[in-house]
Amino acid sequence: MQLLKRLVHEENGQGMAEYGLIIALVAIVLIGALGILSGGIQHIFEGVGNKLSGQAIN
Secondary structure, eight states, X not given: OHHHHHXXXXXXXXXXXXXXXXXXXXXXXXXXXXXXXXXXXXXXXXXXXXXXXXXXXX
């Protein structure tokens, strides 16, 4: 019974686990956002490249 009480009240490492989960969640969101925005970003860079080279933009 003492072991169960100690396991419930012991919180060593809990903060690090929470930070790890937050970092993983942020990484997943960033990967998803880059996947969604990649077409728009590519279009912007192509437009800038076309303007710099003097080509007409479609």
